[in-house]
Amino acid sequence: MSVIVTKSRPLLVRPSTEQSTPTTPHHIKVSSFDKALAFSAFSSFHVFDGAIHEPAETIKRALSRALDHFRLIAGRVVVGDDDGELSIACTGEGVEFVATTANCALVDVKLFDPPFAALLKDLAVEYPEASCRVTDPLLLMQVTEFSCGAFVLGVTWNHVVADGTGIALLLRAVGELARGLARPSVSLVTCADELMPDFPPLAAAIVKTMLGQLEPKDYPYLDITVPMSTIGRIKAKIGDELGAPCTVFEAATAVLWQCRSRAIMPDGDPDSAAPLVFAANARRHVGAGDGYYSNCVTTHVVAPPPTIREAAEGDMKDLVKLIRGGKEQVPGTLAGEEVEGVPGLETLFGYSALFVTSWRNLGFEATDFGGGTPARVMGHVGPRSVPACVACLPCRDKDGANMLSRFVKEEHRAAFLAELAKFT
Template identity: 45%
Template sequence: MLALAAQRTHTMTGAAVAKSWPVVVVPTESGQTTTPPAGHTVALSSFDLCMLPFPMKLVLAFDRPVHEPVETIKRALSRALDHYQPVAGRLDGEGGIACTGEGVAFVAASASCALEEAMATLQQMDLTVRLPGVFCLDADPLLLVQVTVFSCGGFVVGVTWNHLLADGTGIGQFLGAVGELARGVSPPSVAPVRHWDDALRALPPTSVAAQRSTFDNNGPRYLVRHDVAVPLSLVSRIKGESGCTAFEAVAAVIWRCRTRAVASPDDSPAPLCFPCNVRALVGAGAGYYGNCVVGQVVPATSGAVASSSVADLALLIRRAKENVPDLLSGSGSDGEAAPPDDGGAQSGAQEAPLQWYDGIGVISWVNLGFDAADFGGGGAARVMWHEDRTLLPGCMVCPPCRGDAFNVSSLCVKPEHADAFLRELDLLGIQY
């Protein structure tokens, strides 16, 4: 495992990043452990099993220096593993996580420039630990962390995790605990919960199969990366017209721009898929950090999406959210909820089998606590999805942090559709 990355220097966009050899961070064995203890096995839930072992990558940029950020975060990470024993474990190959205490991978790195100089090009910099394969293996660490210190004292925390371990809410909670421990708060304010019995309500088997099939498409494709900024003023206007949430407004904007750019025939399917946190619906205890989301689909045709107002599309997304409880009961014939009634605008949207490029997935990282993670100098100045490949065309809606726009990390169009996508963004006053 320690051969994950040799010591090396990458020069990207004029900035050099020197990386140390990876080391393993293990629990401190302080005795301040929470359940399940070391040596136990946590069974993956039906929500975990909806996911593929795909590595998710998160970058948190901090422009306010802290004392010795590498050592501070490394020590706090070790202490956090006392409370989150499964994070330091390994997949057992039989549908569970063995709490082996083998630890997580940790890389210290340094950048040759100031963080402010690199803020616009962080996506092109080597700020996360990359696994050698497309998917995580059972023997791989479930979590990999890189701390890169910039010449100004600012730093970036890059987090890679196996999606079978946790969803975004779970990782946000874990990073919050690392931050508290780095600041001297012990134990963490949120007691972690990981059910290793049948306490969590299970998804119907038909729903598990339907959810997993959304992603099981023979691996990721490489699409054009765009980092766009959807102005808060635009989001507020859409919210005022439709009564929607900020996420629904941003998702509707990207959905329409992308659909118009691809310009498929009017009767072609152009669905939107988005995950919903269902902890409150399935009996997950406070502090539960495993996967607990289901993916909802808004079926629609290309013509209907392209010709609709953004506000109307936001309402479609809202109505689909209201149907999420049906996914948990398996009330649909294939485990999917019935599409919302839109007066026939989506007629024919699912008559043909969906191909991987037909639709788009939009995920929100806005309310997961990523921007609130604080290792001693305050919250993050920037939150980013640090990826160059994806299982299906999609984008990540990231919190505004200290800006006046929602940052959207997008991998949703092929090169031949990139210019048209940017033109559609321009028409709405969206920067990229």
């Protein structure tokens, strides 16, 4: 069927109190973690199947109240005239908001089945250029109401102001205020340059390359789930040998890593490196509190990486050990230690590499505007220049680790899915 999305005129939602819109705005210096991601945009999609009264108006009012507490998000980026240093001016200018309606029920839209994958761009507001401009709002929000009463919240933000955990804190606060709470349940903390260490040089090089002018690759979308039964078997089999329980992220990522390596090995050099690059939340390593909503994520490489053959044919226990070992190295990299055996950027950005970002426990699953928590949360995996996967997404009707990926060529799609089916 033809899906028609009708958008209202964008408007600015400002903080609800005058104290949040000062005549002389306070400037807050951003950390090196914020600078690394400055002016890059990211979108998330939150699907709610429980209807609420006037979802767009309800969320807009609660968002205005939430911005009283999230001063940075209602501000604007400032670039120093003399030194080019970045800061955020708490101007209270607000965020962009769009109310939208769709001419169908949510059940009619299969977002990742052609041609509906193209609908994603209609479910969120996009910045007018490929990257965010200094004058742009730091956050864009769209509420799309379907004919059945369900709605999708699309959130796009300038990464300089928050990471995924920070946006989850904002949405949690908006939900709490929409449900009648007087104030957010978590005390919010803004970016603190003196708290954060220097952004690790390797992570900075990876992020800079990712945000550069690499040629996009047309990898097909895959909406897949590693069943919890599979994850449970892996955890039961190798848990005692690891010294600590195997996590859902470790088990699910190991499955993806092995299945993908098996799928691509026949057409490549089996003795070349198969790097795994993952995003790591650094909050507990640097002492950031629960309400810290600025960027606190680093990028880490499992090193030395196995070969494609080793990843494809090795024991699952060995892959989990490599992933865990990489996680254990994160505190050292934040303290300035170098990781030995890291391949060059040419290898890290080759087809044999796998980039994984986990959204498990970010807090998106707790958002509730009055009709219940989201049925699913999606990260927009665009036409990336690297094989990428957003893993462990909250998804109520899938018993396992839901993942959205663009990480295999079309000619390897069937082989990957066949390998994944062997684990179920």
